Amino acid sequence: MKRVAIVQSNYIPWKGYFDLIAGVDEFILLDDVQYTDRDWRNRNRIKTATGPRWLSIPLRSGPRSRLISEMTVADPGWNVAHWRILAQSYRKAPCFDEFAPVLERLYLECGGDRLSEVNRHFLEGICSILGIGTELRRSADYRAAGTKTERLVDLCRKAGATEYVTGPAARAYLDEDLFRRAGIGVRWFDYSGYPEYPQLHPPFDHRVSVLDLILNTGPKAAEHLKTTPPGTPRRAPARP
Secondary structure: OOEEEEEOOOOOOOHHHHHHHHOOOEEEEOOOOEOOOOOOOOEEEEEEOOEEEEEEOOEOOOOOOOEHHHOEEOOOOHHHHHHHHHHHHHOOOOOHHHHHHHHHHHHHOOOOOEHHHHHHHHHHHHHHHHOOOOEEEEHHHOOOOOOOHHHHHHHHHHHOOOEEEEOHHHHHOOOHHHHHHOOOEEEEOOOOOOOOOOOOOOOOOOOOOHHHHHHHHHHHHHHHOOOOOOOOOOOOOOOO
16 A cells, blocks of 8 residues: 655645655655645744744745746745744743754755745655654656646556545545546545644644644654554654
8 A cells, every 4th residue: 555645835834734744655745736825835823922923935926827836935034034033932942942953954954946945845854853754756756647636646646656645625626536446545634633732822723833843842743743654663753
């Protein structure tokens, strides 16, 4: 059995995104599709003493029909600015002193010009921290054909998938019959039931960047994910 998930890349996404990565054998970043404004591609939320705050990567303007993989960064100093905001917001978090060095390196070593490269840099770095060894691939590597479900089926077929794992939001558009005819099962991922953890600035909020989980729980962060890469024992979280 080979489980595959296909999702657009996000900037420092929430823990559920990494839970999905941990639950499959291969995770395909669907970046050769149209970029959507005011979405999770270039921004995410953190907690601060004055409430939730968006961290957004500034992007160059251009035609509305551009692909995610074509989006480029407008301000080369965004990474330094974001790290300063994170450090100020989480300096009192229980595990800040322990994990700040590795996260700071992740930010300062992020020199990519394209949004897709930036997002992948953080996804790989955070997977390493959480001990997730799932392979990350780009959808462009497979040159899939078709639209919507047809494209997803073709990606799964070319990746050798026997099961496609996707979130509940896909129920609104996914044609499961196309997967059945291709001999590929569909499994719906469940994002419910995550335990709360000690978090700065109540009330508790699950829908913030995974960095909140790491800086508040440190070595125990991976224990707050519900899945483990199939056939792979979960490694201990990376330390600085």
